Amino acid sequence: MNDAMLKALTKARVWWLGDWATRRRGDRGQTAVEYLGIIVVVVAIVIAITGTDIGNSIKNAITQKIADLTGK
Template structure:
């Protein structure tokens, strides 16, 4: 559970920092120029934190089993 809390806090901080940057960019008039790569990296970090938080938990296993079952339904495996 400690990993989940740490990952959630890290994700929340990343989102807050991104939001502060977006507000500053909008107010300064510099817009979206040059922001794309950094924003994609931020999203990747958040997704990685979520995956790490779910890894090994009961929720993570349920998600994995659901995705595996859906794929098996599509390709016809049992």
């Protein structure tokens, strides 16, 4: 790699990082709507697991693995 190419790549990388930092400054964190969306998804997953046989299957598999490890 020659010096001119190295300088061009370094300049491009510094520009890209500077651009990224500028874009990130405008985003100061999660909004209440985003948190609400995450909560809704988690609640939906919990309801889906507890309302079907998948929840019992997971519980039985975990219980069996614990019993295998402890020898009981």
